[in-house]
Amino acid sequence: MITQERQELYFNLIDQLLRCPNGQEPEVLNTQFDLIDAGLVQTMLEVATVMAHNDNPDGAQFLMHVARQLAKQLGLYPQLETQE
Numbered sequence: 001m002i003t004q005e006r007q008e009l010y011f012n013l014i015d016q017l018l019r020c021p022n023g024q025e026p027e028v029l030n031t032q033f034d035l036i037d038a039g040l041v042q043t044m045l046e047v048a049t050v051m052a053h054n055d056n057p058d059g060a061q062f063l064m065h066v067a068r069q070l071a072k073q074l075g076l077y078p079q080l081e082t083q084e
Helices: 004-019 025-031 038-053 057-074
Strands: none
Touching (some): 004 025, 004 057, 038 057
């Protein structure tokens, strides 16, 4: 269960990511390492969905990309088996 306080911290981090200069996202995430978890990924996807519905496809696409990368790092994203 995500607390209201943690949800606010997620929103603040997402806002920082959206405002930071391109390429500085890893630094922003590293300063808030304790917030990087499945709840953050879920919140990012929810915010991206809202952005997509509110005519902000670039912001939505950016958040989806970051959420996907974090999910992979956290082991939440199914790895596709490569067949040789």
